[in-house]
Amino acid sequence: MNTITPATTPRVPINHFLPYWAVLESDFKNTFNSWIYRVWVLLSIAVAVGYLLYRFGARQVAGMIQPAPETVSDLLHWAILGSVTLIIAVTAGTICSERGTMADSVLSRGISRYQYFLGKLHSRLALILGTFLFQGLLAIGGAYCMLHGDALTLHGCLVALLIVGSMFVFVITFGVTISAMSSNTLVSIAVVWITIYGGGFLLTQLPSSIPSPERALLNLPNVMRGYYDWNDLGRTMLISLGVSFATALVGMFYFSRRDV
Secondary structure (H helix, E strand, C coil): CCCCCCCCCCCCCCCCCHHHHHHHHHHHHHHHCCHHHHHHHHHHHHHHHHHHHHHHHHHHHCCCCCCHHHHHHHHHHHHHHHHHHHHHHHHCCCCHHHHHHHHHHHCCCCCCHHHHHHHHHHHHHHHHHHHHHHHHHHHHHHHHHHCCHHHCCHHHHHHHHHHHHHHHHHHHHHHHHHHHHCCCHHHHHHHHHHHHHHHHHHHHCCCCCCCCHHHHHHCHHHHHCCCCCHHHHHHHHHHHHHHHHHHHHHHHHHHHHCCC
8 A cells, every 4th residue: 555655845944144134125225215314425425525626716716725635634524523413313213213113023023133233233334334435435536636636645545534434333333332222312312422522522632642533533634645654543443443343242232131
């Protein structure tokens, strides 16, 4: 007598990174379409174009020549001082603004809190840093074409972008971390804003032997000319990235244990 063997269902491979990728992709699109992000991009481009045209006009009409390294350094300095507030607004409400729907997104589906937090964090890092890098390259190219760009060096400009980018990494990471620990978007924005600007002021009062963001920004013209000590700059960037990594760990573990 023949025995009938039941049909075996083929095993479907499980992609453990799919929930993380879904959160990252969704948050990337939502942030890209948000009005705050677009206002930041438009203001940054308008300021850069306006300042370059002003310097170009002053050179052509009055003969006032400002070398390209100083011009780009001013733009990057303003990017830190002016754009930080809008970046805080983009990042400080990343998780706490979704508090009403977070329980359904995290607890009722196959998405762990670690994947949710990392997806949100990495999407903001990728979008904001990518936008800054694109804007920075455009500003450097415009300064090279319109002003006295002979003093600019390619490796110096890349290092300058890395310095400012490492500072933005901390601002973004801190904003997302506070949003994971807070229950109110306005409170989160206030805490991040006061900490960033207050901490930046305190760092300027430290001895010159201790790396600070303000001193790194003031040295950007020399960096873009190719005159820099990679050991000192590398230590500054590593400190910023190390603090950002530790901040992300604190936020991720706190978020994994809090009520949503």
